Amino acid sequence: MVLNESVAIVTGGGRGIGRAIALELAAAGVKVVVNYAGRSDKAEETVSLIRQAGGESIAVQADVSQAADVDHLVQMALEHFGKIDILVNNAGITRDGLMLRMKEADWDAVLATNLKGVFLCTKAVSKGMLKQRSGVIVNISSVVGLSGNAGQANYAAAKAGIIGLSKATAKEFASRGIRVNVVAPGYICTDMTETLPEGVQNEILQTIPLGRIGKPEEVAKVVRFLASPESAYITGQVLCVDGGMEM
Amino acid sequence: MGVFEQVKAIVVEQLGVDEATVTQETSFEELNADSLDIVELIMALEEAFDMDIPDEEAEKIRTVGDAVNYIKENK
Numbered sequence: 001m002v003l004n005e006s007v008a009i010v011t012g013g014g015r016g017i018g019r020a021i022a023l024e025l026a027a028a029g030v031k032v033v034v035n036y037a038g039r040s041d042k043a044e045e046t047v048s049l050i051r052q053a054g055g056e057s058i059a060v061q062a063d064v065s066q067a068a069d070v071d072h073l074v075q076m077a078l079e080h081f082g083k084i085d086i087l088v089n090n091a092g093i094t095r096d097g098l099m100l101r102m103k104e105a106d107w108d109a110v111l112a113t114n115l116k117g118v119f120l121c122t123k124a125v126s127k128g129m130l131k132q133r134s135g136v137i138v139n140i141s142s143v144v145g146l147s148g149n150a151g152q153a154n155y156a157a158a159k160a161g162i163i164g165l166s167k168a169t170a171k172e173f174a175s176r177g178i179r180v181n182v183v184a185p186g187y188i189c190t191d192m193t194e195t196l197p198e199g200v201q202n203e204i205l206q207t208i209p210l211g212r213i214g215k216p217e218e219v220a221k222v223v224r225f226l227a228s229p230e231s232a233y234i235t236g237q238v239l240c241v242d243g244g245m246e247m
Numbered sequence: 248m249g250v251f252e253q254v255k256a257i258v259v260e261q262l263g264v265d266e267a268t269v270t271q272e273t274s275f276e277e278l279n280a281d282s283l284d285i286v287e288l289i290m291a292l293e294e295a296f297d298m299d300i301p302d303e304e305a306e307k308i309r310t311v312g313d314a315v316n317y318i319k320e321n322k
Contacts, residue, residue: 127290130283130287131287131290172283175283176283
């Protein structure tokens with residue numbers, strides 16, 4: 001496999017889309033550092049699934065919005081696997097609410113994890129990637145970052161911010177052989193979307209041309225593509241995996 | 248090897264320039280280094296001399312001689 005012997009960090013890799021990405025990369029021969037913030041049981045589960053399939057993986061706790069935590073995460077990855085080739089910034093939270101009701105704390109929390117976290121992790125891995133003159137960063141945005149969504153001003157702002165950050169980083173690092181791309185999932189079946197009321201879910205289905213909710217694995221396969229040399233001539237792009245919602 | 252020779256060797260390697268073009272007075276700009284090249288060069292110097300060069304000090308380092316002097320004074 002083309003990704004054999006590479007090392008990846010997947011933030012928020014314990015569950016949902018992050019877990020699917022961790023498993024998909026591991027299946028391609030990548031050694032995966034599964035980062036998690038709070039649910040160590042879920043992260044350990046992801047690690048066990050990878051090991052059972054014959055892959056190599058460790059779980060590392062880190063709040064990506066804290067620089068010291070992120071430095072620890074990168075340090076652990078280097079100690080265990082010696083290098084970092086792939087960074088998947090997937091960690092994300094939601095604190096939905098209508099603008100009039102949105103608390104400042106909800107805004108801050110979502111921006112801190114979903115956007116500042118991407119900055120901190122990118123910065124922390126970039127030193128090594130610049131030195132080795134290679135590296136791949138895949139940032140998980142959302143179709144909401146392109147289209148907006150009522151009740152998600154904070155989430156939409158952070159996810160749109162990821163796109164600008166990714167393009168700036170792609171331009172800055174292109175001459176050093178480092179590619180940066182964005183995957184923007186639509187509605188994907190995870191804990192995050194399962195909590196939506198049934199009425200809302202039905203409404204959402206009406207807006208998806210392909211007529212169904214997506215699977216985490218369908219996002220993971222695109223991440224694997226963007227992480228592999230198969231996409232060697234692609235950088236600074238946003239790829240929507242959303243059943244055709246955004247076109 | 249003196250500090251100048253060491254710095255010179257790192258500059259030659261990092262920027263991929265001819266040894267003969269690097270003197271104390273040579274500025275990194277003259278060697279066609281862009282801003283990212285200079286940041287990487289400072290990182291390489293930090294590693295080679297096992298020291299931290301704060302950003303505000305690094306900004307003042309524009310020539311090979313500046314780097315040599317800073318290292319001599321702070322090492």
